[in-house]
Amino acid sequence: MNTxxxxxxxxxxxxxxxxxxxxxxxxxxxxxxxEPGLLGGTCVNIGCVPKKAMWLAADLAEKIAIARQxxxxxHAQPALDWSRLLGARTAYIERIHVGYxxxxxxxxxxxxxxxxxxxxxxxxxxxxxxxxxxxxxxIATGSRPLRPDIPGAALGGVSDDFxxxxxxxxxxxxxxxxxxxxxLAGVLQALGSQVTLLVRQPRLLANFDADxxxxxxxxxxxxxxxxxxxxxxxxxxxxxxxxxxRTEAGVVGCFDALLFATxxxxxxxxxxxxxxxxxxxxxxxxxxxxxxxxxVFGVYAVGDVTPQPALTPHAVAASRRLMDRLFADDKNAxxxxxxxxxxxxxxxxxxxxxxxxxxxxxxxxxxxxxxxxEFRPMLGALADKPEKSLFKVIYRRSDERVLGIHLLGEGxxxxxxxxxxxxxxxxxxxxxxxxxxxxxxxxEEVVLAQ
Numbered sequence: 001m002n003t004x005x006x007x008x009x010x011x012x013x014x015x016x017x018x019x020x021x022x023x024x025x026x027x028x029x030x031x032x033x034x035e036p037g038l039l040g041g042t043c044v045n046i047g048c049v050p051k052k053a054m055w056l057a058a059d060l061a062e063k064i065a066i067a068r069q070x071x072x073x074x075h076a077q078p079a080l081d082w083s084r085l086l087g088a089r090t091a092y093i094e095r096i097h098v099g100y101x102x103x104x105x106x107x108x109x110x111x112x113x114x115x116x117x118x119x120x121x122x123x124x125x126x127x128x129x130x131x132x133x134x135x136x137x138x139i140a141t142g143s144r145p146l147r148p149d150i151p152g153a154a155l156g157g158v159s160d161d162f163x164x165x166x167x168x169x170x171x172x173x174x175x176x177x178x179x180x181x182x183x184l185a186g187v188l189q190a191l192g193s194q195v196t197l198l199v200r201q202p203r204l205l206a207n208f209d210a211d212x213x214x215x216x217x218x219x220x221x222x223x224x225x226x227x228x229x230x231x232x233x234x235x236x237x238x239x240x241x242x243x244x245x246r247t248e249a250g251v252v253g254c255f256d257a258l259l260f261a262t263x264x265x266x267x268x269x270x271x272x273x274x275x276x277x278x279x280x281x282x283x284x285x286x287x288x289x290x291x292x293x294x295x296v297f298g299v300y301a302v303g304d305v306t307p308q309p310a311l312t313p314h315a316v317a318a319s320r321r322l323m324d325r326l327f328a329d330d331k332n333a334x335x336x337x338x339x340x341x342x343x344x345x346x347x348x349x350x351x352x353x354x355x356x357x358x359x360x361x362x363x364x365x366x367x368x369x370x371x372x373x374e375f376r377p378m379l380g381a382l383a384d385k386p387e388k389s390l391f392k393v394i395y396r397r398s399d400e401r402v403l404g405i406h407l408l409g410e411g412x413x414x415x416x417x418x419x420x421x422x423x424x425x426x427x428x429x430x431x432x433x434x435x436x437x438x439x440x441x442x443x444e445e446v447v448l449a450q
Contacts, residue, residue, distance in 0.1 A: 004110075006032045007327070009125050009134035011116040011271060014041020016303035016315035017140035018100060023320045025107035027327035032134070033109055034116035034127050039100040041142050042304070043312045044093060046160045051183060053089040055345045058190035062347065069383040080191060082167045118272030123298055126272075136298055136326055139278075139286060140319065141267040143304035148175075148262050152236030155243050156258040159184065168193045169257040173245055175233050176261030177204045179344055182216070184259060186347035189225050196226040196253060198233055198245065205344065209356035209406040211372075215390045216346055216408055222387055223347060228252065266305040281307060291334050292322045309340055339404070341420040343413045348377075348389070351416035353423055354404030360394045369397045371429070371449035377410040377442050391445045393432065400429035405446065415443045 008024045010017045013035025021033045038045050057080065068074045104111055114127040118137065125132045145158035159180050168191045174181045177199030189195045197220070204227075205213040217227055231252060237244045245252045268284045279287045279295040286294055286301040288308070294301050300322055302308070303315035317335050324333035339354040360368045371393040380387050389409025395402045405419055422431065437444035 003131050003133065004032065006030045006110070006132060006134045008032070008136045008138065008323075009116070009123075009132050010034065010138045010140060011118075011125070012041065012140035012142060012267075012303075012305075013037070013039045013100075013111070014140060014142045014303065014315075015043045015312045016142075016319045017041070017138065018104075019316040020138050020140065020302070020319035020323050021109050022103060022107060023323035024327050025104075025109050027323065029323075029327050031107075031109045032112060032132055033104070034112050034114055034125070034132075036113055036115045039097055039104075039111075040093070042144075044096055046163050048312055049093060049096070050089055050163050051187075052345060053085075053092065054187045054191075055183065055347075057085050058187045058347065061190045061192075066379060066383045066385070080168075082165075086166070116271065118276035118278070118299070120275045120277075134298075136300065138319070138322070139268075139271070139294070139299065139301040139305060140303050140315070141271060141305050143264040143266045143310065145180075145260070146263045146265050147260055148233070150233065150235050152238070153260070155236040155238055156260050158260050162259060165257075169255075170194065171242065171253075171255045171257075172196070173198055173243075173253065173255040173258040174261055175245075175258065176263075177201055177206075177229075178261060178263070179205070181261035182220075182344055182346045184261060185220065185225055186223070186345075189220075189223055190347060194224070194226075196228065196255070198231045198252060199227065199229050200232045202229050205350075208344075208350070208352055209392060209404070210358060211392060212350060212352070212390060212406045212408045215388070216350055219348065219387050219408075220346070264304065264310065268305055283307075290336075291325070292318055308335075311340065311342060314340060337424070339423060341416050341423075343416065345413065348387070348408060348410050349413040351407040351412040352405070353416060353420050354402070355394055356404060356406065357392065357394055360403045364396055364403075367397050368394065368403070370394055371432075373445040373449040375409075375442075375445060378440055379410065389442060389445070391449055393429070393446065393449050395429045402427045402429060402432075407446070409442055411442045415446065419446060 007029035008031045010021050010033045021031045025031045112127050117126045123134045147153050172188050172193045173196045174185050175198045185195045185197045203213050204217050233245050234248050235246050242254045242256050243258050244254045266285045277296050285307045286305050288301050288306045292300040302318045304310045321333040324330040341353040344350040373391045392406040394404035432447045435447045437447050
């Protein structure tokens with residue numbers, strides 16, 4: 001076998017791994033990246049990026065319907081040519097691949113298109129017929145979608161399969177009421193499918209503010225989505241008319257396609273963790289401390305393969321700070337966010353940062369107050385749409401410190417970023433009150449909320 005020595009070996013070419021490799025190389029480190037698939041990982045190839053492309057197309061479909069109501073002369077319902085949409089999506093992603101490849105090449109990062117596996121020797125990784133040695137090893141292998149262990153589960157697809165579809169099926173069932181289930185349901189309904197969303201829990205997005213997720217469910221029903229709560233799918237069966245889904249109580253319905261959005265599992269098996277002595281939790285996630293250290297000195301982990309938030313920006317930030325510590329002698333560099341902003345690309349989008357109202361009351365009791373605004377966004381109001389946005393600001397009465405911001409409505413995905421900066425800096429209600437509203441916008445409702 002050939003032997004190669006590096007300052008850093010990265011297992012995984014997704015967002016976290018790429019961020020680490022690029023940052024370390026910029027500090028002058030000799031870096032090897034092991035990635036058997038496409039650069040960019042889940043986010044770029046079968047996650048955030050292609051999902052947002054489909055969301056944008058779905059948003060255009062909804063806007064076209066509003067345009068007709070507002071007087072645009074559209075004689076026929078415009079039809080979506082999926083092949084052209086997918087071609088544009090593919091070309092966009094390929095440009096991202098080229099960009100990553102060029103950057104890694106310019107920085108002298110050695111990219112090895114192979115699966116990496118740790119051994120029992122310190123800093124040793126096997127890649128094909130090559131043995132690599134690194135002063136530091138970073139595991140950033142991500143996660144993959146789970147398929148439930150029920151009869152007939154193979155008849156259903158997972159989120160990865162959605163990105164291979166060439167058209168919208170007529171009748172689609174989506175199992176799961178989390179991020180992925182909600183997002184795919186909205187996209188497919190807007191692009192022509194009749195969607196049934198089967199949710200085991202009593203509401204959508206159980207970790208989000210209850211008022212916001214309840215309002216989202218109302219809006220999704222207004223868009224024609226069939227929502228079924230407290231519905232646990234127990235099995236699938238192929239029948240003459242499609243795929244039949246059933247619960248313990250009986251048949252739920254028959255569909256042309258069904259997707260499971262029932263969680264993800266870490267890509268931690270088969271990469272030599274046991275041999276190297278790296279400790280995982282009961283879900284197979286690699287245990288890390290606040291500095292991304294695993295149980296083995298010199299071995300680190302970031303992203304979805306750990307218990308940390310499964311969000312691309314968090315993995316990128318964690319990787320960059322780790323590299324600052326390892327190669328720029330910034331001994332205090334680590335991820336340390338009091339609150340993490342996040343967006344669900346539902347229809348309309350939903351954005352949140354900080355504590356929900358229930359979480360705030362559990363922590364601070366009667367010291368919690370809520371400013372809220374409920375309104376129809378202007379475009380929808382012009383077309384006399386019933387859909388209402390809901391914005392909430394959660395704060396402490398005693399010092400007016402903002403504890404959480406929760407937005408549901410058009411533009412929420414873009415609005416939150418600026419307020420996230422202010423919240424990270426310790427924003428108080430008086431700061432919102434002292435800020436002039438930009439009128440007429442949806443964003444002004446955050447500073448005007450009562």
